[in-house]
Amino acid sequence: MSAVIPRLAGDEWQRWANKLLTCHYGPTEYQTVPDNDKGDAGIEGFTVKNGHVYQAYGCEEPVSTKQRYEAQRDKMSQDIKKFIDNQTVLKKIFGSVEIERWILFVPYFDSKEIVSLASKKTAEVLAAKLPYVSDDFRVMICQETDFAVERDQLLNANLGTIEVQVEGATTDQVTLWASSNHSLSSILEAKLKKLPTIQNDKHRLEFHQKVLKWYLDGQSIHEALRIYPEVYEKILRAKNHRENFLAMTLISGAPPQNILNTTLNDLIEAFKSEIKLLSSFDAESLAHEAVADWLLRCPLDFPEIQNHD
Template sequence: MGGDFGIWDGGEWEGHVLHLLQAEHGAHNVQKVPAKHLGDSGLDFICLYKRLVYQCYAVQEPIDVASRADKQKTKITTDIGKFCDPSGGAAAILKNEKIKRWILAVPLHDSKAVVEHAATKAAEVRAKKLPYVDDDFQIIIQDQETFDADTWNYRMLLRKRIRPVVPEPTDNDVAAISDGDQTLAVNLRTKMVKRVPDPSELEDVVDDLLRVFLHSENTKDALRFMAPDAYEDVVRLISERLRRLRLGSRRLVGDPLDAEIDSLKTAILSAVPNLDPGTADTIALGAVSDWLMRCPLRLD
Protein backbone atom coordinates (compact mmCIF):
# COMPACT_ATOMS: atom_id res chain seq x y z
CA MET A 1 0.00 0.00 0.00
CA GLY A 2 2.93 2.31 0.41
CA GLY A 3 3.14 5.54 -1.53
CA ASP A 4 -0.27 6.18 -3.01
CA PHE A 5 -2.05 7.76 -0.04
CA GLY A 6 -4.06 10.14 -2.22
CA ILE A 7 -5.34 13.66 -1.66
CA TRP A 8 -8.31 14.01 0.66
CA ASP A 9 -10.54 16.72 1.99
CA GLY A 10 -11.50 16.50 5.64
CA GLY A 11 -15.05 15.23 5.18
CA GLU A 12 -14.07 12.60 2.64
CA TRP A 13 -11.26 11.32 4.86
CA GLU A 14 -13.54 11.12 7.89
CA GLY A 15 -16.09 9.08 5.94
CA HIS A 16 -13.33 6.79 4.66
CA VAL A 17 -12.02 6.17 8.18
CA LEU A 18 -15.51 5.42 9.47
CA HIS A 19 -15.89 2.58 6.96
CA LEU A 20 -12.42 1.26 7.80
CA LEU A 21 -13.23 1.24 11.52
CA GLN A 22 -16.58 -0.44 10.93
CA ALA A 23 -14.78 -3.16 8.96
CA GLU A 24 -12.19 -3.58 11.71
CA HIS A 25 -14.37 -3.38 14.83
CA GLY A 26 -17.87 -4.08 13.49
CA ALA A 27 -20.45 -1.45 12.59
CA HIS A 28 -22.25 -1.82 15.92
CA ASN A 29 -19.06 -1.15 17.87
CA VAL A 30 -18.24 2.26 16.36
CA GLN A 31 -20.02 5.40 17.53
CA LYS A 32 -19.78 8.57 15.46
CA VAL A 33 -19.62 11.89 17.32
CA PRO A 34 -21.13 14.54 15.00
CA ALA A 35 -19.39 17.92 15.06
CA LYS A 36 -22.15 19.95 13.42
CA HIS A 37 -23.86 20.80 16.71
CA LEU A 38 -21.59 21.95 19.58
CA GLY A 39 -18.38 20.56 18.04
CA ASP A 40 -16.82 17.10 18.19
CA SER A 41 -15.09 17.49 21.60
CA GLY A 42 -11.77 16.28 20.25
CA LEU A 43 -13.04 12.94 18.99
CA ASP A 44 -14.77 11.78 15.82
CA PHE A 45 -15.41 8.11 16.60
CA ILE A 46 -15.58 6.00 19.74
CA CYS A 47 -14.96 2.27 20.00
CA LEU A 48 -16.00 1.65 23.60
CA TYR A 49 -15.53 -2.10 23.78
CA LYS A 50 -11.81 -1.53 23.14
CA ARG A 51 -11.81 1.86 24.89
CA LEU A 52 -10.46 3.70 21.85
CA VAL A 53 -11.31 7.12 20.48
CA TYR A 54 -10.37 8.37 17.02
CA GLN A 55 -9.84 11.83 15.61
CA CYS A 56 -9.50 12.21 11.83
CA TYR A 57 -7.28 14.75 10.14
CA ALA A 58 -6.18 15.28 6.53
CA VAL A 59 -3.86 18.16 5.69
CA GLN A 60 -4.22 19.97 2.39
CA GLU A 61 -1.81 18.18 0.05
CA PRO A 62 0.69 18.40 -1.53
CA ILE A 63 2.89 19.50 1.37
CA ASP A 64 6.42 18.79 2.58
CA VAL A 65 7.18 16.39 5.44
CA ALA A 66 8.09 19.05 8.01
CA SER A 67 4.99 21.14 7.34
CA ARG A 68 2.77 18.06 7.47
CA ALA A 69 4.32 17.11 10.82
CA ASP A 70 3.78 20.61 12.23
CA LYS A 71 0.13 20.59 11.24
CA GLN A 72 -0.42 17.14 12.73
CA LYS A 73 1.25 18.18 16.00
CA THR A 74 -0.95 21.27 16.15
CA LYS A 75 -4.02 19.10 15.55
CA ILE A 76 -3.04 16.83 18.44
CA THR A 77 -2.48 19.78 20.78
CA THR A 78 -5.78 21.45 19.88
CA ASP A 79 -7.98 18.38 20.05
CA ILE A 80 -6.38 16.86 23.12
CA GLY A 81 -7.17 20.18 24.80
CA LYS A 82 -10.84 19.65 23.92
CA PHE A 83 -10.67 16.02 25.02
CA CYS A 84 -9.32 17.00 28.45
CA ASP A 85 -11.76 19.84 29.10
CA PRO A 86 -13.70 18.65 32.19
CA SER A 87 -16.68 20.78 31.17
CA GLY A 88 -16.61 19.67 27.54
CA GLY A 89 -18.44 17.05 25.56
CA ALA A 90 -15.80 14.33 25.88
CA ALA A 91 -16.09 14.33 29.67
CA ALA A 92 -19.88 14.00 29.45
CA ILE A 93 -19.80 11.27 26.79
CA LEU A 94 -17.01 9.21 28.36
CA LYS A 95 -17.71 9.71 32.06
CA ASN A 96 -18.27 5.99 32.70
CA GLU A 97 -15.34 4.79 30.57
CA LYS A 98 -11.58 4.49 30.86
CA ILE A 99 -10.14 5.43 27.48
CA LYS A 100 -6.84 3.71 26.74
CA ARG A 101 -5.97 5.24 23.37
CA TRP A 102 -6.63 8.54 21.61
CA ILE A 103 -5.81 7.86 17.96
CA LEU A 104 -5.12 10.44 15.28
CA ALA A 105 -6.08 8.88 11.94
CA VAL A 106 -4.27 10.54 9.02
CA PRO A 107 -3.74 9.59 5.35
CA LEU A 108 0.06 9.78 5.73
CA HIS A 109 2.24 9.62 8.84
CA ASP A 110 5.92 10.10 8.01
CA SER A 111 7.63 11.97 10.86
CA LYS A 112 8.84 10.68 14.22
CA ALA A 113 8.50 14.24 15.52
CA VAL A 114 4.74 13.66 15.59
CA VAL A 115 5.25 10.49 17.66
CA GLU A 116 7.46 12.38 20.11
CA HIS A 117 4.88 15.14 20.41
CA ALA A 118 2.11 12.59 20.94
CA ALA A 119 4.10 10.94 23.74
CA THR A 120 4.59 14.30 25.46
CA LYS A 121 0.91 15.19 25.25
CA ALA A 122 -0.11 11.72 26.46
CA ALA A 123 2.03 12.16 29.58
CA GLU A 124 0.32 15.48 30.23
CA VAL A 125 -3.10 13.83 29.91
CA ARG A 126 -2.17 11.02 32.32
CA ALA A 127 -0.97 13.58 34.84
CA LYS A 128 -4.42 15.19 34.89
CA LYS A 129 -5.93 12.00 36.39
CA LEU A 130 -9.14 12.47 34.46
CA PRO A 131 -11.87 10.03 35.53
CA TYR A 132 -12.47 8.84 31.95
CA VAL A 133 -8.78 8.27 31.12
CA ASP A 134 -6.96 4.99 31.80
CA ASP A 135 -3.63 4.96 33.65
CA ASP A 136 -2.10 3.43 30.49
CA PHE A 137 -3.47 6.18 28.23
CA GLN A 138 -1.48 6.75 25.02
CA ILE A 139 -1.79 8.95 21.96
CA ILE A 140 -0.90 7.17 18.74
CA ILE A 141 -0.97 8.05 15.05
CA GLN A 142 -2.40 5.71 12.43
CA ASP A 143 -2.32 5.96 8.66
CA GLN A 144 -3.13 3.64 5.78
CA GLU A 145 -0.36 1.21 6.75
CA THR A 146 -2.17 0.52 10.03
CA PHE A 147 -5.44 -0.65 8.52
CA ASP A 148 -6.14 -4.02 6.95
CA ALA A 149 -4.74 -3.98 3.42
CA ASP A 150 -7.70 -5.70 1.78
CA THR A 151 -10.19 -3.37 3.46
CA TRP A 152 -8.14 -0.30 2.56
CA ASN A 153 -7.77 -1.36 -1.08
CA TYR A 154 -11.47 -2.14 -1.37
CA ARG A 155 -12.45 1.26 0.06
CA MET A 156 -9.98 2.97 -2.28
CA LEU A 157 -11.52 1.13 -5.21
CA LEU A 158 -14.95 2.40 -4.22
CA ARG A 159 -13.52 5.88 -3.85
CA LYS A 160 -12.71 5.78 -7.57
CA ARG A 161 -16.39 5.34 -8.37
CA ILE A 162 -17.17 5.13 -12.07
CA ARG A 163 -20.30 7.13 -12.79
CA PRO A 164 -20.85 8.29 -16.36
CA VAL A 165 -23.33 11.16 -16.62
CA VAL A 166 -25.68 10.55 -19.54
CA PRO A 167 -28.81 12.59 -20.39
CA GLU A 168 -32.14 10.83 -20.62
CA PRO A 169 -33.24 9.97 -24.20
CA THR A 170 -35.65 12.44 -25.74
CA ASP A 171 -39.02 11.60 -27.28
CA ASN A 172 -37.44 12.08 -30.71
CA ASP A 173 -34.72 9.57 -29.84
CA VAL A 174 -37.33 6.99 -28.85
CA ALA A 175 -39.39 7.65 -31.97
CA ALA A 176 -36.32 7.28 -34.17
CA ILE A 177 -35.45 3.81 -32.90
CA SER A 178 -39.09 2.69 -32.96
CA ASP A 179 -39.62 3.91 -36.54
CA GLY A 180 -36.22 2.67 -37.69
CA ASP A 181 -36.86 -0.96 -36.73
CA GLN A 182 -40.54 -1.52 -36.07
CA THR A 183 -39.98 -5.17 -35.14
CA LEU A 184 -38.43 -4.03 -31.86
CA ALA A 185 -41.63 -2.42 -30.61
CA VAL A 186 -43.69 -5.30 -31.98
CA ASN A 187 -41.59 -7.84 -30.06
CA LEU A 188 -41.96 -5.82 -26.88
CA ARG A 189 -45.75 -5.70 -27.24
CA THR A 190 -45.87 -9.44 -27.85
CA LYS A 191 -43.70 -10.21 -24.83
CA MET A 192 -45.39 -7.76 -22.47
CA VAL A 193 -49.09 -8.13 -23.38
CA LYS A 194 -49.75 -10.87 -20.79
CA ARG A 195 -47.98 -8.84 -18.14
CA VAL A 196 -49.72 -5.58 -19.08
CA PRO A 197 -53.07 -6.40 -20.72
CA ASP A 198 -54.40 -2.82 -20.80
CA PRO A 199 -53.62 -1.47 -24.32
CA SER A 200 -52.92 2.13 -23.30
CA GLU A 201 -50.73 1.04 -20.38
CA LEU A 202 -48.96 -1.43 -22.67
CA GLU A 203 -47.93 1.38 -25.02
CA ASP A 204 -46.49 3.32 -22.08
CA VAL A 205 -44.52 0.25 -21.01
CA VAL A 206 -43.18 -0.29 -24.54
CA ASP A 207 -42.14 3.37 -24.66
CA ASP A 208 -40.41 3.04 -21.27
CA LEU A 209 -38.53 -0.09 -22.36
CA LEU A 210 -37.33 1.57 -25.54
CA ARG A 211 -36.26 4.60 -23.52
CA VAL A 212 -34.41 2.41 -20.98
CA PHE A 213 -32.68 0.53 -23.81
CA LEU A 214 -31.45 3.79 -25.36
CA HIS A 215 -30.29 5.15 -22.02
CA SER A 216 -28.40 1.91 -21.36
CA GLU A 217 -26.69 1.99 -24.76
CA ASN A 218 -25.66 5.63 -24.26
CA THR A 219 -24.37 4.79 -20.78
CA LYS A 220 -22.27 1.93 -22.14
CA ASP A 221 -20.85 4.25 -24.82
CA ALA A 222 -19.86 6.75 -22.12
CA LEU A 223 -18.39 3.94 -20.02
CA ARG A 224 -16.28 2.77 -22.96
CA PHE A 225 -14.49 6.12 -23.08
CA MET A 226 -14.35 6.65 -19.31
CA ALA A 227 -13.21 3.15 -18.27
CA PRO A 228 -12.48 0.81 -21.20
CA ASP A 229 -11.65 -2.19 -18.99
CA ALA A 230 -14.90 -1.85 -17.07
CA TYR A 231 -16.78 -1.51 -20.35
CA GLU A 232 -15.26 -4.74 -21.65
CA ASP A 233 -16.22 -6.58 -18.45
CA VAL A 234 -19.81 -5.34 -18.66
CA VAL A 235 -20.21 -6.22 -22.34
CA ARG A 236 -18.72 -9.68 -21.74
CA LEU A 237 -21.11 -10.36 -18.87
CA ILE A 238 -24.14 -9.32 -20.91
CA SER A 239 -23.04 -11.47 -23.86
CA GLU A 240 -22.45 -14.50 -21.65
CA ARG A 241 -25.84 -14.11 -19.97
CA LEU A 242 -27.59 -13.80 -23.34
CA ARG A 243 -25.78 -16.89 -24.64
CA ARG A 244 -27.00 -18.92 -21.66
CA LEU A 245 -30.57 -17.74 -22.20
CA ARG A 246 -30.46 -18.66 -25.89
CA LEU A 247 -28.92 -22.11 -25.35
CA GLY A 248 -30.96 -22.92 -22.27
CA SER A 249 -34.65 -22.63 -21.60
CA ARG A 250 -36.48 -20.06 -23.68
CA ARG A 251 -39.12 -19.69 -21.01
CA LEU A 252 -38.60 -17.37 -18.04
CA VAL A 253 -40.73 -18.25 -15.01
CA GLY A 254 -41.66 -16.59 -11.73
CA ASP A 255 -41.11 -12.82 -11.91
CA PRO A 256 -38.63 -13.02 -14.78
CA LEU A 257 -37.90 -9.38 -15.43
CA ASP A 258 -37.16 -8.39 -11.86
CA ALA A 259 -35.12 -11.54 -11.24
CA GLU A 260 -33.10 -11.17 -14.42
CA ILE A 261 -32.45 -7.46 -13.88
CA ASP A 262 -31.35 -8.01 -10.27
CA SER A 263 -29.17 -10.97 -11.20
CA LEU A 264 -27.44 -9.11 -14.02
CA LYS A 265 -26.93 -5.99 -11.89
CA THR A 266 -25.34 -8.11 -9.15
CA ALA A 267 -23.04 -9.79 -11.65
CA ILE A 268 -21.99 -6.43 -13.14
CA LEU A 269 -21.19 -4.94 -9.72
CA SER A 270 -19.29 -8.08 -8.74
CA ALA A 271 -17.11 -7.75 -11.84
CA VAL A 272 -16.76 -3.94 -11.56
CA PRO A 273 -17.24 -3.13 -7.83
CA ASN A 274 -16.46 0.57 -8.26
CA LEU A 275 -19.15 1.05 -10.89
CA ASP A 276 -21.90 3.32 -9.64
CA PRO A 277 -24.88 1.11 -8.62
CA GLY A 278 -27.28 3.38 -10.48
CA THR A 279 -25.22 2.96 -13.63
CA ALA A 280 -25.24 -0.83 -13.18
CA ASP A 281 -28.99 -0.71 -12.77
CA THR A 282 -29.42 1.32 -15.96
CA ILE A 283 -27.23 -1.07 -17.94
CA ALA A 284 -29.02 -4.15 -16.56
CA LEU A 285 -32.45 -2.67 -17.33
CA GLY A 286 -31.37 -1.82 -20.85
CA ALA A 287 -29.85 -5.25 -21.46
CA VAL A 288 -33.06 -7.02 -20.44
CA SER A 289 -35.07 -4.64 -22.63
CA ASP A 290 -32.75 -5.50 -25.51
CA TRP A 291 -33.24 -9.22 -24.92
CA LEU A 292 -37.00 -8.79 -24.94
CA MET A 293 -36.78 -7.00 -28.27
CA ARG A 294 -34.34 -9.30 -30.00
CA CYS A 295 -34.46 -12.76 -28.40
CA PRO A 296 -37.04 -15.59 -28.54
CA LEU A 297 -37.75 -15.44 -24.81
CA ARG A 298 -41.20 -15.94 -23.35
CA LEU A 299 -42.47 -14.47 -20.11
CA ASP A 300 -45.10 -17.12 -19.35
Protein backbone atom coordinates (compact mmCIF):
# COMPACT_ATOMS: atom_id res chain seq x y z
CA MET A 1 0.00 0.00 0.00
CA SER A 2 1.42 3.35 -0.97
CA ALA A 3 1.73 6.14 1.58
CA VAL A 4 2.31 8.75 -1.11
CA ILE A 5 -0.41 11.39 -1.41
CA PRO A 6 -1.67 11.63 -4.99
CA ARG A 7 -0.55 14.97 -6.37
CA LEU A 8 -2.03 17.56 -8.61
CA ALA A 9 -0.31 17.67 -11.99
CA GLY A 10 -0.32 19.67 -15.21
CA ASP A 11 -2.75 22.57 -15.45
CA GLU A 12 -4.34 21.74 -12.08
CA TRP A 13 -0.99 22.09 -10.32
CA GLN A 14 -0.25 25.35 -12.16
CA ARG A 15 -3.56 26.87 -11.02
CA TRP A 16 -2.98 25.69 -7.47
CA ALA A 17 0.60 26.98 -7.46
CA ASN A 18 -0.54 30.42 -8.59
CA LYS A 19 -3.10 30.50 -5.77
CA LEU A 20 -0.41 29.59 -3.23
CA LEU A 21 1.98 32.23 -4.56
CA THR A 22 -0.71 34.92 -4.69
CA CYS A 23 -1.66 34.06 -1.11
CA HIS A 24 2.00 34.21 -0.02
CA TYR A 25 3.06 37.44 -1.72
CA GLY A 26 -0.27 39.21 -2.14
CA PRO A 27 -2.28 39.87 -5.32
CA THR A 28 -0.56 43.22 -6.01
CA GLU A 29 2.93 41.78 -5.52
CA TYR A 30 2.75 38.49 -7.42
CA GLN A 31 2.00 38.92 -11.12
CA THR A 32 0.81 35.87 -13.04
CA VAL A 33 1.82 35.57 -16.71
CA PRO A 34 -0.84 33.86 -18.89
CA ASP A 35 0.42 31.52 -21.61
CA ASN A 36 -2.65 31.34 -23.86
CA ASP A 37 -1.52 33.95 -26.37
CA LYS A 38 1.48 33.57 -28.67
CA GLY A 39 3.07 30.74 -26.73
CA ASP A 40 4.62 30.19 -23.33
CA ALA A 41 7.18 32.72 -22.05
CA GLY A 42 8.62 30.02 -19.80
CA ILE A 43 7.40 31.55 -16.53
CA GLU A 44 4.27 31.19 -14.39
CA GLY A 45 4.61 34.56 -12.73
CA PHE A 46 6.98 36.91 -10.93
CA THR A 47 7.14 39.19 -7.92
CA VAL A 48 7.61 42.92 -8.34
CA LYS A 49 9.50 43.82 -5.16
CA ASN A 50 12.14 41.10 -4.86
CA GLY A 51 12.34 39.79 -8.44
CA HIS A 52 11.38 36.15 -7.91
CA VAL A 53 10.33 34.30 -11.08
CA TYR A 54 8.31 31.10 -10.75
CA GLN A 55 7.64 28.25 -13.14
CA ALA A 56 5.15 25.68 -11.82
CA TYR A 57 5.47 22.06 -12.84
CA GLY A 58 3.73 18.93 -11.55
CA CYS A 59 4.58 15.62 -13.19
CA GLU A 60 2.14 12.72 -13.27
CA GLU A 61 2.39 10.57 -10.13
CA PRO A 62 3.13 8.01 -8.89
CA VAL A 63 6.71 7.80 -10.17
CA SER A 64 10.06 6.74 -8.74
CA THR A 65 12.60 9.23 -7.38
CA LYS A 66 14.66 8.78 -10.55
CA GLN A 67 11.67 9.35 -12.86
CA ARG A 68 10.55 12.38 -10.85
CA TYR A 69 14.05 13.86 -11.04
CA GLU A 70 14.28 13.26 -14.78
CA ALA A 71 10.94 14.96 -15.40
CA GLN A 72 11.89 17.94 -13.22
CA ARG A 73 15.35 18.07 -14.80
CA ASP A 74 13.89 18.27 -18.29
CA LYS A 75 11.40 20.95 -17.28
CA MET A 76 14.04 23.09 -15.58
CA SER A 77 16.39 22.77 -18.55
CA GLN A 78 13.69 23.62 -21.10
CA ASP A 79 12.43 26.66 -19.26
CA ILE A 80 15.80 28.07 -18.30
CA LYS A 81 16.58 27.95 -22.02
CA LYS A 82 13.39 29.96 -22.64
CA PHE A 83 14.42 32.37 -19.88
CA ILE A 84 17.67 33.00 -21.74
CA ASP A 85 16.34 32.92 -25.31
CA ASN A 86 13.14 34.97 -24.87
CA GLN A 87 14.91 38.20 -24.02
CA THR A 88 12.71 40.49 -26.11
CA VAL A 89 9.48 39.17 -24.63
CA LEU A 90 10.74 38.96 -21.05
CA LYS A 91 12.20 42.49 -21.05
CA LYS A 92 8.74 43.80 -21.87
CA ILE A 93 7.12 41.63 -19.18
CA PHE A 94 9.58 42.47 -16.39
CA GLY A 95 9.95 46.17 -17.18
CA SER A 96 12.21 47.66 -14.52
CA VAL A 97 12.09 44.55 -12.27
CA GLU A 98 15.51 42.95 -11.77
CA ILE A 99 15.32 39.17 -11.36
CA GLU A 100 17.19 37.63 -8.43
CA ARG A 101 15.65 34.15 -8.35
CA TRP A 102 14.22 31.72 -10.92
CA ILE A 103 12.32 29.00 -9.07
CA LEU A 104 10.89 25.71 -10.30
CA PHE A 105 7.84 25.20 -8.08
CA VAL A 106 6.87 21.52 -7.84
CA PRO A 107 4.51 19.54 -5.61
CA TYR A 108 7.41 17.50 -4.27
CA PHE A 109 11.09 16.77 -4.97
CA ASP A 110 13.30 14.14 -3.38
CA SER A 111 16.59 14.14 -5.28
CA LYS A 112 19.69 16.17 -4.48
CA GLU A 113 20.55 16.00 -8.17
CA ILE A 114 17.88 18.60 -9.00
CA VAL A 115 19.56 20.98 -6.53
CA SER A 116 22.89 20.37 -8.25
CA LEU A 117 21.26 21.03 -11.61
CA ALA A 118 19.90 24.33 -10.30
CA SER A 119 23.46 25.43 -9.48
CA LYS A 120 24.59 24.49 -12.98
CA LYS A 121 21.71 26.44 -14.53
CA THR A 122 22.55 29.44 -12.33
CA ALA A 123 25.98 29.59 -13.95
CA GLU A 124 24.43 29.35 -17.44
CA VAL A 125 22.07 32.26 -16.79
CA LEU A 126 24.78 34.46 -15.29
CA ALA A 127 27.07 33.70 -18.24
CA ALA A 128 24.35 34.90 -20.62
CA LYS A 129 24.47 38.39 -19.01
CA LEU A 130 20.76 38.97 -19.41
CA PRO A 131 19.62 42.59 -19.00
CA TYR A 132 16.88 41.63 -16.52
CA VAL A 133 19.06 39.45 -14.23
CA SER A 134 20.85 40.72 -11.11
CA ASP A 135 24.36 39.78 -10.02
CA ASP A 136 22.86 37.85 -7.09
CA PHE A 137 20.73 35.67 -9.37
CA ARG A 138 20.20 32.00 -8.52
CA VAL A 139 18.09 29.12 -9.87
CA MET A 140 16.26 27.21 -7.13
CA ILE A 141 13.59 24.56 -6.62
CA CYS A 142 10.84 24.59 -3.99
CA GLN A 143 7.87 22.40 -3.13
CA GLU A 144 4.36 22.73 -1.76
CA THR A 145 5.33 22.15 1.87
CA ASP A 146 7.44 25.33 1.70
CA PHE A 147 4.09 27.15 1.51
CA ALA A 148 2.31 25.07 4.16
CA VAL A 149 0.74 28.09 5.88
CA GLU A 150 -0.72 29.37 2.62
CA ARG A 151 -1.85 25.87 1.65
CA ASP A 152 -3.75 25.44 4.91
CA GLN A 153 -5.31 28.89 4.61
CA LEU A 154 -6.64 28.06 1.16
CA LEU A 155 -7.78 24.55 2.04
CA ASN A 156 -9.70 25.85 5.06
CA ALA A 157 -11.19 28.87 3.32
CA ASN A 158 -14.97 29.05 3.29
CA LEU A 159 -15.76 28.95 -0.42
CA GLY A 160 -19.44 28.06 -0.04
CA THR A 161 -20.97 24.79 -1.15
CA ILE A 162 -19.87 23.15 -4.38
CA GLU A 163 -22.06 20.61 -6.11
CA VAL A 164 -21.04 19.18 -9.47
CA GLN A 165 -23.39 17.75 -12.04
CA VAL A 166 -22.13 14.69 -13.93
CA GLU A 167 -23.79 12.04 -16.06
CA GLY A 168 -24.00 8.71 -14.27
CA ALA A 169 -22.36 5.72 -15.93
CA THR A 170 -24.77 3.64 -17.99
CA THR A 171 -25.05 -0.15 -17.78
CA ASP A 172 -23.24 -0.44 -21.12
CA GLN A 173 -20.39 1.77 -19.88
CA VAL A 174 -20.03 -0.30 -16.71
CA THR A 175 -19.97 -3.51 -18.75
CA LEU A 176 -17.40 -2.09 -21.17
CA TRP A 177 -15.16 -0.95 -18.30
CA ALA A 178 -15.35 -4.40 -16.70
CA SER A 179 -14.36 -6.13 -19.94
CA SER A 180 -11.52 -3.64 -20.56
CA ASN A 181 -10.22 -4.02 -16.99
CA HIS A 182 -10.72 -7.74 -16.54
CA SER A 183 -8.06 -8.25 -13.85
CA LEU A 184 -9.49 -5.54 -11.59
CA SER A 185 -13.02 -6.73 -12.20
CA SER A 186 -11.97 -10.26 -11.27
CA ILE A 187 -10.39 -9.03 -8.03
CA LEU A 188 -13.68 -7.38 -7.09
CA GLU A 189 -15.62 -10.52 -8.01
CA ALA A 190 -13.45 -12.65 -5.74
CA LYS A 191 -13.88 -10.26 -2.82
CA LEU A 192 -17.65 -10.13 -3.16
CA LYS A 193 -17.76 -13.92 -2.79
CA LYS A 194 -16.57 -13.37 0.79
CA LEU A 195 -19.76 -11.44 1.63
CA PRO A 196 -22.12 -13.95 3.25
CA THR A 197 -25.06 -11.55 2.89
CA ILE A 198 -25.03 -12.07 -0.90
CA GLN A 199 -26.42 -15.55 -1.35
CA ASN A 200 -26.57 -16.19 -5.10
CA ASP A 201 -24.77 -15.37 -8.34
CA LYS A 202 -27.53 -13.09 -9.61
CA HIS A 203 -27.37 -10.77 -6.59
CA ARG A 204 -23.59 -10.95 -6.57
CA LEU A 205 -23.45 -9.83 -10.22
CA GLU A 206 -25.88 -6.99 -9.50
CA PHE A 207 -23.75 -5.77 -6.58
CA HIS A 208 -20.59 -6.16 -8.69
CA GLN A 209 -22.12 -3.85 -11.30
CA LYS A 210 -23.20 -1.41 -8.60
CA VAL A 211 -19.69 -1.16 -7.13
CA LEU A 212 -18.22 -0.51 -10.58
CA LYS A 213 -20.82 2.22 -11.10
CA TRP A 214 -19.78 3.78 -7.77
CA TYR A 215 -16.24 3.87 -9.09
CA LEU A 216 -17.04 5.34 -12.52
CA ASP A 217 -19.49 7.94 -11.20
CA GLY A 218 -17.00 9.00 -8.53
CA GLN A 219 -14.23 9.29 -11.10
CA SER A 220 -16.44 11.66 -13.10
CA ILE A 221 -16.94 13.81 -10.00
CA HIS A 222 -13.18 13.80 -9.37
CA GLU A 223 -12.59 15.10 -12.89
CA ALA A 224 -15.23 17.81 -12.49
CA LEU A 225 -13.69 18.97 -9.19
CA ARG A 226 -10.22 19.43 -10.70
CA ILE A 227 -11.19 23.03 -11.53
CA TYR A 228 -11.26 23.60 -7.74
CA PRO A 229 -7.66 22.73 -6.78
CA GLU A 230 -8.21 23.51 -3.09
CA VAL A 231 -11.10 21.07 -2.88
CA TYR A 232 -9.49 18.40 -5.04
CA GLU A 233 -6.31 18.49 -2.98
CA LYS A 234 -8.25 18.11 0.26
CA ILE A 235 -10.23 15.15 -1.12
CA LEU A 236 -7.02 13.38 -2.10
CA ARG A 237 -5.53 13.98 1.33
CA ALA A 238 -8.60 12.73 3.18
CA LYS A 239 -8.86 9.62 1.03
CA ASN A 240 -5.16 8.81 1.24
CA HIS A 241 -5.08 9.34 5.02
CA ARG A 242 -7.76 6.74 5.54
CA GLU A 243 -6.28 4.33 3.01
CA ASN A 244 -3.14 4.10 5.12
CA PHE A 245 -5.14 2.53 7.96
CA LEU A 246 -7.27 0.08 5.99
CA ALA A 247 -4.98 -2.84 6.83
CA MET A 248 -6.30 -2.65 10.39
CA THR A 249 -9.70 -3.81 9.12
CA LEU A 250 -8.23 -7.23 8.29
CA ILE A 251 -7.32 -7.92 11.93
CA SER A 252 -10.48 -6.47 13.45
CA GLY A 253 -12.30 -9.80 13.41
CA ALA A 254 -15.45 -8.11 12.12
CA PRO A 255 -17.64 -9.86 9.54
CA PRO A 256 -16.98 -8.77 5.91
CA GLN A 257 -20.31 -6.98 5.57
CA ASN A 258 -19.58 -4.97 8.74
CA ILE A 259 -16.15 -4.00 7.44
CA LEU A 260 -17.69 -2.77 4.20
CA ASN A 261 -20.48 -0.79 5.85
CA THR A 262 -18.26 0.71 8.56
CA THR A 263 -15.59 1.76 6.06
CA LEU A 264 -18.17 3.40 3.82
CA ASN A 265 -20.02 5.21 6.60
CA ASP A 266 -16.83 6.42 8.26
CA LEU A 267 -15.57 7.84 4.98
CA ILE A 268 -18.87 9.59 4.25
CA GLU A 269 -18.71 11.29 7.64
CA ALA A 270 -15.04 12.19 7.12
CA PHE A 271 -15.71 13.86 3.77
CA LYS A 272 -18.68 15.75 5.17
CA SER A 273 -16.79 17.00 8.23
CA GLU A 274 -13.38 17.71 6.67
CA ILE A 275 -14.51 19.16 3.34
CA LYS A 276 -17.48 21.21 4.38
CA LEU A 277 -17.89 22.98 1.06
CA LEU A 278 -18.73 19.66 -0.64
CA SER A 279 -22.43 18.98 -1.04
CA SER A 280 -23.70 15.97 0.92
CA PHE A 281 -24.51 14.22 -2.35
CA ASP A 282 -20.96 14.62 -3.68
CA ALA A 283 -19.43 13.60 -0.34
CA GLU A 284 -21.43 10.37 -0.41
CA SER A 285 -20.59 9.69 -4.07
CA LEU A 286 -16.87 10.26 -3.46
CA ALA A 287 -16.93 7.99 -0.42
CA HIS A 288 -18.52 5.24 -2.50
CA GLU A 289 -15.88 5.83 -5.21
CA ALA A 290 -13.10 5.50 -2.64
CA VAL A 291 -14.45 2.20 -1.30
CA ALA A 292 -14.88 0.86 -4.84
CA ASP A 293 -11.33 1.98 -5.70
CA TRP A 294 -9.93 0.26 -2.61
CA LEU A 295 -11.81 -2.94 -3.43
CA LEU A 296 -10.42 -2.91 -6.96
CA ARG A 297 -6.83 -2.07 -6.02
CA CYS A 298 -6.74 -4.27 -2.88
CA PRO A 299 -6.15 -1.83 0.03
CA LEU A 300 -9.57 -3.01 1.27
CA ASP A 301 -10.13 -6.74 1.63
CA PHE A 302 -12.26 -9.07 3.68
CA PRO A 303 -11.14 -11.99 5.86
CA GLU A 304 -11.76 -15.43 4.46
CA ILE A 305 -15.06 -16.95 5.51
CA GLN A 306 -14.43 -19.67 8.07
CA ASN A 307 -16.49 -22.85 7.72
CA HIS A 308 -17.16 -24.58 11.03
CA ASP A 309 -18.56 -27.95 10.08
